[in-house]
Every structure is written in C-alpha cells, then in structure tokens.
Amino acid sequence: MNNQMRITAIVGSYRKGGVVDTVIDEILNASRAEGAEVTKIYLVDKHIEFCTNCRSCTQQKGKKRGECPIADDMSTILDEIEQSDAIVLGSPMNFGTVTAVMKRFIERLICFAYWPWGMNAPKQRNKRKEKRAVVVASSAAPAFIARLSTQMVGLLKKAASLLGAKTIGVLFIGLAAGKQQQPIGERTRKKARRLGKKLASTHH
Numbered sequence: 795m796n797n798q799m800r801i802t803a804i805v806g807s808y809r810k811g812g813v814v815d816t817v818i819d820e821i822l823n824a825s826r827a828e829g830a831e832v833t834k835i836y837l838v839d840k841h842i843e844f845c846t847n848c849r850s851c852t853q854q855k856g857k858k859r860g861e862c863p864i865a866d867d868m869s870t871i872l873d874e875i876e877q878s879d880a881i882v883l884g885s886p887m888n889f890g891t892v893t894a895v896m897k898r899f900i901e902r903l904i905c906f907a908y909w910p911w912g913m914n915a916p917k918q919r920n921k922r923k924e925k926r927a928v929v930v931a932s933s934a935a936p937a938f939i940a941r942l943s944t945q946m947v948g949l950l951k952k953a954a955s956l957l958g959a960k961t962i963g964v965l966f967i968g969l970a971a972g973k974q975q976q977p978i979g980e981r982t983r984k985k986a987r988r989l990g991k992k993l994a995s996t997h998h
C-alpha cells in the first residue's frame with residue numbers, strides 16, 4: 795500500500811528563485827519532510843497555448859475533464875495534478891491580477907466545466923473537492939492593501955476548485971519587490987512551512 799501524499803505546485807512567476815518560487819519551495823520542503831512526494835512545475839518552461847474558445851472540451855458530457863484539441867503540455871500537467879492529493883498555486887500580482895502565464899493556464903481549465911452551446915453559463919463538472927490547495931500571491935504593495943485591491947486570490951481559489959481542491963490556506967506576501975533578490979521574512983517562512991506540513995498530513 796502506498797500512502798505517500800503527492801503534491802504538485804504550479805509556479806506562475808517569471809522569476810525562478812523569486813519570491814513566489816522561494817515561498818513555494820518552503821512549502822514543498824516542509825511537505826517533503828513529512829514524507830510527501832513533491833513536484834514543481836514552472837509554467838514559463840511549458841508549452842501552453844491560449845484557449846481559443848472553441849468550446850470543444852465543454853461540449854463533452856460527464857464528470858471527467860473534456861478533451862482539448864490543442865496538442866501542447868497542458869494535458870500532461872493536468873494528468874499530473876489529477877494524480878496528486880494536494881496542489882499549490884502561486885503567482886505574483888501584475889497589474890492587479892495573476893501573471894499572464896498563470897491566466898493562460900487558468901483559461902485552459904474550462905475543460906473542467908460542462909458548457910454546451912445553448913447554455914448561458916458553464917457548470918463545474920465535479921464539485922467534490924477531494925484534494926487540498928494552498929494559494930500563494932505576492933505584490934510590491936503591502937499585503938493588506940494589495941489584497942483589498944485584487945480579485946486574484948478568488949481567481950486562484952476558483953482554479954483550485956476546478957482542479958478538485960479545497961483551499962486550506964492563503965499566503966499573500968507584500969513588499970515583495972524592494973530588492974532584486976527580495977528575501978522572505980521569518981513570519982512568511984514559518985507560515986509557509988506550517989502550510990506545507992498541513993498539506994502533507996493525511997487527515998482531512
């Protein structure tokens with residue numbers, strides 16, 4: 795029997811070793827210390843096309859995600875996520891929302907909705923949330939001001955929900971652009987490690 799938790803993190807930052815990446819590493823290191831198997835995916839390294847709004851994936855019935863006709867890295871990433879017990883979604887705040895690479899990824903999640911022609915709004919195929927998620931965001935502005943001004947946390951939670959995950963923690967790191975290599979503070983590090991541990995625990 796294999797009880798090992800699998801955790802997949804999606805990095806929507808353009809900067810490897812930047813604030814979002816560093817915080818995600820803290821989370822994953824804490825999860826790994828609890829025995830979890832962790833994978834980190836940098837969206838910038840992947841071939842992900844824009845959703846063309848062809849609606850082909852949304853016509854298909856059933857609980858399973860609809861098949862997208864675009865042949866790129868998206869289906870492999872989604873397979874990896876579907877085989878995971880928990881996910882981490884992280885993005886800096888750019889112009890008030892997630893980065894363009896993260897948004898491009900999120901738009902492709904429409905395959906998790908059923909939306910045939912003639913229906914006004916998409917319906918999430920599977921509302922069961924058997925996975926857990928942690929959402930990470932960063933901004934140049936102080937966190938409390940940034941959080942008031944943005945809908946990106948809700949957007950990342952929505953993405954987690956489409957991927958079958960309930961968000962159990964949000965880490966919003968403000969003052970993330972003061973230096974070229976902005977170090978993360980001790981409180982952020984502690985919170986990241988606590989959330990990483992929580993993600994890896996087998997108790998729901």
Ligand SMILES: Cc1cc2nc3c(=O)[nH]c(=O)nc-3n(C[C@H](O)[C@H](O)[C@H](O)COP(=O)(O)O)c2cc1C
Nearest residue numbers: 807812813814886887888889890932933934935971
């Ligand atoms: C194009 C661009 C737009 C940005 N827009 C905002 C913004 O609207 N609000 C803000 O607080 N910070 C903004 N920033 C700062 C980034 O949020 C900050 O550099 C980032 O959170 C650092 O994370 P990283 O180290 O993972 O790249 C912007 C940065 C860039 C490059």
